[in-house]
Amino acid sequence: GKTVAIIGAGVAGLACSIRLAEKGHIVSVFEANAHPGGKLTEIQLGNYRFDAGPSLFTLPEEIEALFELHGLDTKAYFDYKKLDTTCKYFYPDGTEINAVADIETLKEEIHQKTGEPKENIEKALNKSALLYTSLSPLFMHKSLHKLSTWVSKHAFRSYGKLSKFNFNSTMHQVNKARFKSEKVVQLFNRYATYNGSDPYQAPGTMNIIPHLEFGIGAYFPTQGMHDITQSLYALAKKVGVKFLFNTPVSKITLHKGQAKGVITKFGFHKMDRVVSNMDIVNTYEKLLKGERKPTKLIKQPKSSSALIFYWGIKKNFKQLDLHNIFFSNDYEKEFQHIFKKGSVYEDPTVYVNITSTQKPDDAPEGCQNWFTMINVPNNQGQDWEEIIKEARKNILVKLSEQLGEDIEPLIEVEDILDPIKIEARTSSTQGALYGNSSNNKYAAFLRHPNFSKRIKGLYFCGGSVHPGGGIPLCLLSAKIVADNFE
Ligand code: FAD
Numbered sequence: 001g002k003t004v005a006i007i008g009a010g011v012a013g014l015a016c017s018i019r020l021a022e023k024g025h026i027v028s029v030f031e032a033n034a035h036p037g038g039k040l041t042e043i044q045l046g047n048y049r050f051d052a053g054p055s056l057f058t059l060p061e062e063i064e065a066l067f068e069l070h071g072l073d074t075k076a077y078f079d080y081k082k083l084d085t086t087c088k089y090f091y092p093d094g095t096e097i098n099a100v101a102d103i104e105t106l107k108e109e110i111h112q113k114t115g116e117p118k119e120n121i122e123k124a125l126n127k128s129a130l131l132y133t134s135l136s137p138l139f140m141h142k143s144l145h146k147l148s149t150w151v152s153k154h155a156f157r158s159y160g161k162l163s164k165f166n167f168n169s170t171m172h173q174v175n176k177a178r179f180k181s182e183k184v185v186q187l188f189n190r191y192a193t194y195n196g197s198d199p200y201q202a203p204g205t206m207n208i209i210p211h212l213e214f215g216i217g218a219y220f221p222t223q224g225m226h227d228i229t230q231s232l233y234a235l236a237k238k239v240g241v242k243f244l245f246n247t248p249v250s251k252i253t254l255h256k257g258q259a260k261g262v263i264t265k266f267g268f269h270k271m272d273r274v275v276s277n278m279d280i281v282n283t284y285e286k287l288l289k290g291e292r293k294p295t296k297l298i299k300q301p302k303s304s305s306a307l308i309f310y311w312g313i314k315k316n317f318k319q320l321d322l323h324n325i326f327f328s329n330d331y332e333k334e335f336q337h338i339f340k341k342g343s344v345y346e347d348p349t350v351y352v353n354i355t356s357t358q359k360p361d362d363a364p365e366g367c368q369n370w371f372t373m374i375n376v377p378n379n380q381g382q383d384w385e386e387i388i389k390e391a392r393k394n395i396l397v398k399l400s401e402q403l404g405e406d407i408e409p410l411i412e413v414e415d416i417l418d419p420i421k422i423e424a425r426t427s428s429t430q431g432a433l434y435g436n437s438s439n440n441k442y443a444a445f446l447r448h449p450n451f452s453k454r455i456k457g458l459y460f461c462g463g464s465v466h467p468g469g470g471i472p473l474c475l476l477s478a479k480i481v482a483d484n485f486e
Contacts, residue, residue, distance in 0.1 A: 001025040005262045005269060007249045007287070008277030010038030010426070011471055012461040014232040015478035016275055017241040018066045020485065025273075027241045030264060032248035037229035038277075038426045039433070039463075040471070045413040048312035048369045049362045051225035052417065055353040055371060056194075056323065058212040059472035060219050063228060065479075070239055078231035079222045081358075086218040087323040090402050091183055092347075096319075099187075101217060114181035124178055124188060124207070129215050131165060131208035134158050140467045143480050145449035166204025167441045172332075174204035186331050190349070193375055195469055196303025196432060198339045200332060201439035212472075220322060220358050228471065252276070252287045252458065259457040262287075275459040275481060280448045281429040283460065292454065300446050301439065302432035303469065304338050305378045305419035307391055311370040312363065312413035317403060320368070322357050326350040326402055338377050339439065344387055348374040350395050367412070372399075378430035379419040388418060434469025435462075444468075450480045459485065 001024040006013045009031040017027045035041065039053035060080055067074040082101065089097040097113050100106050103125065107118040138158060142149040149155065166174050175188045189199035191209035199206075212218075221227045237243070244264070251263040252274050259274040276283040284293045328334045328349040337345040353371040356363035363369045374391060400407045419431025428435075436447055447466040452458040461477040463469030 002272035003270070004028070004273045004275060005030060005249075005271040006275045006277060007252075007262065007283075008032075008038065008427075008462065009036035009233070009243065009245075010277050010462055010474065011040050011228065011232065012463070012474035012478045013038075013275070013277030014229070014236055015066055015475045016277065016459075016461045016481050017236045018232065018239060019069065019478055019482035020275075021236070021239040021241050022069045023482065023485065025485075028269070028271075029236070029241060029243050030247045030249050030262060030269075031243065031245050032427070033425070034245050036233045036243070036245075037226070039422070039428075040225060040229045042224065042226035043310060043415060045310060045312055045415055047364045048310075048367070048413055049224065049355075050310045050369050050371050050415075051353075051355060052310075054225055054471055055355075056213075057219045057221060057225060057228070057471065059216065059475075062472050062475040062479075063232070066232065066235060066475075070235070072235070077235060078227060080219045081222060083218045083220055083322065085321050085323075086213050087325055088319075088321045089187060090324065090326045091186075092327065092329045092402075095183060097183070097187065101214075103214065106214070110184060110187075114183045116179055116181040116184045120179055121184070124175075125210065125214055127164075128207055128209070128211035130161075131205060132211040132215065134161055135165065135205070135208060139444050140473065140476050141479070143450055143484055144445060144466060145451075145453070146484065166207065169204045171199040171202050171204050171206050174207055175199070186327055189331060190325065192438075193304070195438050196305075196375075196434040197438040197443075198304075198335045200335050201339065203438075203441040203443075205441070206438060218323075220355075222359065224355055224359055224362065249278075249287060251289075252283075254288075254291070254455060257454065257456060259452075259455055273457045273459065273485070275461060277460075277462045279426075279428045279462070280435065280460060280464040282427050288455075294448065297436075297446060297448050300436040300443075302378045302430050303434040303437040304375045305422060305431040305433055306373050306417070307344075307376045307388060307419075308417040309370075309372040309392065309395070310413075310415045310417070311372055311411045313368045313370050313407070313410045314364075314366070314412050315405075315410050316366050316368055319403075320352065320354055320357065322354060324352040324354070326352070326398055334375075338375055339437075342377040342380050342382060344374065344376050344391050346390075346394055347398065348391065348394065350374055350398055352399070376419065378432040379423060380430065384418050384420055388416060428464070433463075435464030438468070450477055451484055 192199035
């Protein structure tokens with residue numbers, strides 16, 4: 001086996017360590033923080049526990065694959081369940097849509113609440129499934145930078161369907177043409193935010209995303225999202241991966257065009273191969289100073305970021321579920337603010353995630369742990385103190401109105417996460433959640449490959465490179481690195 005340094009113990013770094021260990025390599029993970037997980041961590045405020053970052057869990061088979069690779073039964077290490085209700089939607093006019101997993105019931109529910117003909121919903125879901133089955137083998141599981149991907153049987157089959165993939169219209173244009181109800185358009189447009197994009201700019205191809213939730217399913221790890229980190233960390237240790245925490249890498253050392261190791265506060269660590277799970281822009285800017293950069297890729301606009309209020313709420317709102325969306329009164333304006341003006345709209349769409357609905361010990365009896373999030377622009381030097389103050393006020397007005405109760409007096413404990421903290425804690429450029437945005441039909445091709453074309457023995461995984469951000473894609477980036485590891 002080869003000696004390998006992995007820079008960063010984010011979900012992709014963990015997955016990559018597990019895969020490379022299985023191939024017989026000697027893997028050391030260098031992590032700047034005192035703990036693994038990167039964005040996928042947890043916080044405790046008094047008697048309330050919160051998952052700090054990601055809250056929606058899809059494609060659990062990508063986690064299972066890591067256990068199976070080592071001949072282990074996932075359920076013995078990591079438990080999760082399928083959700084019956086994927087999300088509850090609250091509209092400004094009082095309409096509520098219960099997006100249940102059962103498709104027949106879902107169609108009926110949406111039809112009842114909005115008048116949308118059931119066949120339109122059915123067609124949209126079928127189209128999403130078609131996009132997924134046609135494109136995911138190419139764009140999610142393979143490197144786009146190897147000829148073998150493009151001459152595969154699957155690729156040739158997809159070429160014949162190119163016109164169906166909606167590359168040339170926006171998500172919104174596609175949804176607007178297929179649905180009668182504005183509410184249903186808004187519901188389906190929202191999936192652009194799953195990779196930090198704008199439905200009014202992102203290609204219609206992004207309508208692939210609903211299939212993840214409606215076709216394959218939304219899940220919840222029974223011990224909370226943070227258990228993904230905990231169980232992958234435990235698995236990595238079990239299969240012999242070494243971890244060095246509080247150990248930021250300051251440089252990737254090269255010799256004759258080949259990665260030779262990394263430098264930390266302990267000095268030089270000689271390695272045969274290096275994998276960076278650090279944000280790609282910062283990998284070039286900070287660890288490869290003086291090397292030629294792929295400027296065009298690096299300069300691509302970044303995805304949106306998030307502003308989160310972790311609130312311990314001393315009341316049990318029975319009408320709320322695990323995932324709750326309180327829609328903005330003007331979605332287009334909201335996205336113009338985020339992506340064109342770099343600001344936050346006065347009536348933002350508010351997402352409230354409450355894990356205590358599934359895992360009661362996350363909050364005291366009769367209380368709930370509210371992870372209250374809005375999408376915000378990435379950090380471009382805005383006055384965040386002012387934005388946070390204003391947003392907090394607007395969110396409280398909105399939620400109090402929609403729930404018919406003054407929320408502020410119910411807040412027992414509070415913490416805040418903003419783009420500046422996200423950047424400081426995980427080294428993500430501009431605090432973007434998902435690396436580059438996908439507001440461009442070439443977005444998939446404008447992500448950095450999972451290996452360096454110029455520097456031998458240097459690989460990349462994580463949400464800022466191919467295939468993209470979000471837990472499942474990060475896990476797949478690790479798979480592509482392992483599959484192409486030489
Ligand atoms: P990161 O989590 O970015 O971690 C990188 C790690 O590398 C960090 O631990 C960092 O300390 C370390 N590091 C960086 N530089 C160095 C260095 N020089 N030396 C040593 N260590 C270094 N995804 C979903 O699937 N579903 C969701 O619902 C969802 N919601 C989200 C909500 C929020 C608020 C956020 C922040 C993200 C969300 N995401 C969601 C996205 C998801 O969290 C990320 O795509 C994923 O966790 C990123 O993993 P990663 O492996 O790229 O690394």
